[in-house]
Amino acid sequence: MSRVHLQRSEAVVLRRHDYGEADRILTLFTRERGKLHAIAKGVRRIASRKSGHLELFTRCRLLLARGRNLEVVTQAETVDAYGPLREDLVRTAYAYHLAELTDRLTADENPSPGVFDLLTAMLGALTVAEEPSLVARYFEVRLLGLAGYRPQLFHCALCQQLLAEEGNAFSPSGGGALCPDCAGRPGDALHLDGTAFRVLRFLQTRDWSDAGALRLSPATRGALERLTGAYIEQILERDLSSMGFLRSLRSAAASLGLAAAPDTAPADRPVAAEPA
Amino acid sequence: MTTSLPAAVGRLIDEFSRLPGIGPKTASRLAFYLLRMPPAQARALSEALRGITEGIVHCARCHNLAESSPCPVCADPGRDAGLVCVVEEPLDVQALERTHEYRGLYHVLHGAISPVDRIGPADLRIGELVSRVRVEPIRELILATNPSLEGDATAMYVERAVRAVNTDLRITRLARGLPMGGDIEYADEQTLARAMKGRSERG
Ligand SMILES: [Zn+2]
Ligand SMILES: [Zn+2]
Numbered sequence: 258m259s260r261v262h263l264q265r266s267e268a269v270v271l272r273r274h275d276y277g278e279a280d281r282i283l284t285l286f287t288r289e290r291g292k293l294h295a296i297a298k299g300v301r302r303i304a305s306r307k308s309g310h311l312e313l314f315t316r317c318r319l320l321l322a323r324g325r326n327l328e329v330v331t332q333a334e335t336v337d338a339y340g341p342l343r344e345d346l347v348r349t350a351y352a353y354h355l356a357e358l359t360d361r362l363t364a365d366e367n368p369s370p371g372v373f374d375l376l377t378a379m380l381g382a383l384t385v386a387e388e389p390s391l392v393a394r395y396f397e398v399r400l401l402g403l404a405g406y407r408p409q410l411f412h413c414a415l416c417q418q419l420l421a422e423e424g425n426a427f428s429p430s431g432g433g434a435l436c437p438d439c440a441g442r443p444g445d446a447l448h449l450d451g452t453a454f455r456v457l458r459f460l461q462t463r464d465w466s467d468a469g470a471l472r473l474s475p476a477t478r479g480a481l482e483r484l485t486g487a488y489i490e491q492i493l494e495r496d497l498s499s500m501g502f503l504r505s506l507r508s509a510a511a512s513l514g515l516a517a518a519p520d521t522a523p524a525d526r527p528v529a530a531e532p533a
Numbered sequence: 534m535t536t537s538l539p540a541a542v543g544r545l546i547d548e549f550s551r552l553p554g555i556g557p558k559t560a561s562r563l564a565f566y567l568l569r570m571p572p573a574q575a576r577a578l579s580e581a582l583r584g585i586t587e588g589i590v591h592c593a594r595c596h597n598l599a600e601s602s603p604c605p606v607c608a609d610p611g612r613d614a615g616l617v618c619v620v621e622e623p624l625d626v627q628a629l630e631r632t633h634e635y636r637g638l639y640h641v642l643h644g645a646i647s648p649v650d651r652i653g654p655a656d657l658r659i660g661e662l663v664s665r666v667r668v669e670p671i672r673e674l675i676l677a678t679n680p681s682l683e684g685d686a687t688a689m690y691v692e693r694a695v696r697a698v699n700t701d702l703r704i705t706r707l708a709r710g711l712p713m714g715g716d717i718e719y720a721d722e723q724t725l726a727r728a729m730k731g732r733s734e735r736g
Contacts, residue, residue: 272649274553275554278554300694303680303712304712305712306716306719308721309720309721309722309724310721310724312681312682312721313681313682313683314682315721335721335722336721338721338722338723340722340723340726343682343685343723344685344689345689346686346689346690346693348646349682349686349689350686353648353649355540356649357648357649413667415599445683491589498648498650498651499648499649501648501651501653502646502648502653505654505655507654507656509654509655509690509694
């Protein structure tokens with residue numbers, strides 16, 4: 258019998274697809290080795306001991322064996338299932354968004370404990386957050402930084418001059434905010450609302466304990482989603498399926514006559530951000 | 534690699550490769566297995582394949598696969614039309630029918646919400662279900678989607694959509710319990726929590 262090399266790993270399940278009769282291939286983000294792909298055998302059988310521990314967005318401790326092409330999951334144990342994520346459709350949709358971004362903005366086998374810690378912290382925040390969209394924006398801004406795509410928010414992305422808080426533009430292809438002089442240069446410059454700009458800077462430089470306390474108006478939430486969405490789609494060169502899902506939830510809610518998520522705060526609370 | 538083969542064999546291998554879970558190697562193996570089959574058996578297979586393209590329809594009421602519409606379940610006057618069990622796939626209907634416990638009707642969604650695979654609510658037969666709730670004398674809707682994140686998301690969406698047109702309808706979800714032959718110590722926390730929530734009275 259050949260010696261099987263086993264490795265302990267802590268992971269979040271980002272994606273999975275069915276394979277063969279009862280197996281699944283998982284995309285995992287591990288704390289130790291970054292993103293990797295593993296096969297979990299027999300987990301689609303309803304009596305499988307592992308399946309519940311390998312649900313999407315579950316944080317689990319795994320024992321992985323090196324297989325011929327893929328790692329093989331030999332043991333799995335839940336650390337946190339983030340239960341409330343699964344009981345609310347909007348939170349589920351945002352969890353998909355976090356997982357999709359992590360999958361798309363990271364490369365295989367590139368260890369990044371910072372990404373793992375951010376992902377697990379924000380999945381946890383999503384279970385309790387009053388405003389799930391704020392969790393998503395904080396996650397986006399931070400993940401972009403960790404993945405090497407940090408948008409420039411303090412100096413003009415083109416001429417590098419220090420930016421004032423008002424009157425700027427935002428260019429996905431330029432790499433961030435632009436001063437009024439440069440605003441007309443790239444073709445894709447977007448309007449950058451002063452409040453949305455201050456919030457973006459705040460998210461980029463503060464901890465979640467501060468950022469999570471922000472209360473934003475629906476208008477600012479919409480502006481932030483458009484800005485980060487355009488920036489991310491420029492990097493990925495395609496749209497995000499999770500954003501499409503969130504939009505379809507909103508339009509379906511509207512057509513069914515259901516109220517969208519309640520707007521807890523009608524006005525923005527002013528925020529101050531400092532340069533990093 | 535397949536250039537030295539007759540074109541018909543190459544075509545068969547290509548067609549097999551398109552099936553889920555089948556790679557090029559398995560496709561070749563299957564094709565060569567078929568080539569060694571007795572001709573009568575190979576003809577029976579090709580007849581069966583033709584059968585699914587020519588003789589299969591969706592039941593206009595429950596959207597299950599059938600040879601005619603309405604399907605035998607919807608056409609059976611002995612079934613309770615006040616009960617509708619909502620499932621993801623036709624195979625789930627088969628599994629539930631095998632239990633002989635259920636005497637109501639079905640509604641087959643043909644999938645589950647899965648943003649990663651770009652399957653949204655509009656790709657499923659949810660609008661058709663809402664229409665049924667509007668016009669049929671339904672007392673109870675049993676949500677029997679898979680016990681997975683996608684199944685849960687689909688059930689939540691269906692519940693919202695149906696509630697918007699009918700606020701009195703009884704909506705239930707299949708009980709989540711511990712699997713037969715399983716050990717409690719190996720159960721994940723979601724399964725255990727749900728088994729605890731759905732515990733039943735003894736005797
Ligand atoms: Zn400039
Ligand atoms: Zn039918």
